[in-house]
Amino acid sequence: MIVMKVAVVLANGCEEVEALTPIDVFRRMGVQADMVGLGSQDIMGAHQIALHCDRVVDDQLLDYDCVIFPGGMGGAHAFRDNDQLMDLMQKRQANGQWNAAMCAAPIAFARYGLLDNHDYTCFPGIDEETKRVAPTGHFKESITVVDHNGHIVTSRGPATALAYAFQIAEVLGLDTKEIKHQMLYDYLKDNI
Structure with a gap:
């Protein structure tokens, strides 16, 4: 049996709901989901929620x-400006590994x-900055966007965190039907 594992990278100023939602969803599904701090195990979220990685x-x-990168401007800027993280993420993409970022990330x-x-x-x-820095990228206004060639999943903001987590699970080959039902996501989708 192949053991799957995901990492959510956290930095000071990250959006807490976007950081913890994928951790919660993957752990509920029995997937190893690690909280990985950028520079420290102790991170302070954008809304002053202390997180221990x-x-x-x-x-x-x-x-x-x-x-997986959550948004939040402070965290997104810390990710953007970190050369070690850039090198690792570039290697991951070159290796054909999945990477995900949402909101400002x-x-x-x-x-x-x-x-x-x-x-x-x-x-x-945020699309204005991404368009300046990555002018050949193709911005879409969908809730989540999957680019299979680039092995990238992206999403919009705090309210889309569950959709984002489920989309990541699906691109990794996991069946999300049961977890969506258990978490009332199907009910929310049908009734909002």
């Missing part, structure tokens, strides 16, 4: 089936070159 960013990011992917000639989405207004 399982480990810190290092070369082991290359061993995950998917590496696609600005990091833009700087890393991961959006070049690929489809993506992001928080309204």
Whole structure:
């Protein structure tokens, strides 16, 4: 049996709901989901929620089936400006591994070159920066966007965090029908 594992990278100023939703969904599904801090195991979220990570960013990011970035401007800027993280994420894309970013975090992917000639989405207004930095990327206004050639999943903002987590699970080959029902996501979709 192949053991799947995902990493959610957290940095100070990250959007907490976007960080914890994928962790929660994957752990409910029995998938190893690690919280990985950028520079520290102790991270302060954008809304002053203290988060304690399982480990810190290092070369082991290359061993995950998917590496996930939450948004939040502070966290997104920290991701964008970190050369170690850029190097690891560029290697992951070159290896054909899945990477995901939502809300403001696609600005990091833009700087890393991961959006070049690929489809993506992001928080309204962030697309202006991503278009400047990655002019060959293709911005879409969908809730989530999957680019199979670039092995990228992106999403819009806090309200889309569940859709984002489920979309990542699906591109990794997991069946999300039961978890969507258990979490009332199907009910929400049908009634909102």
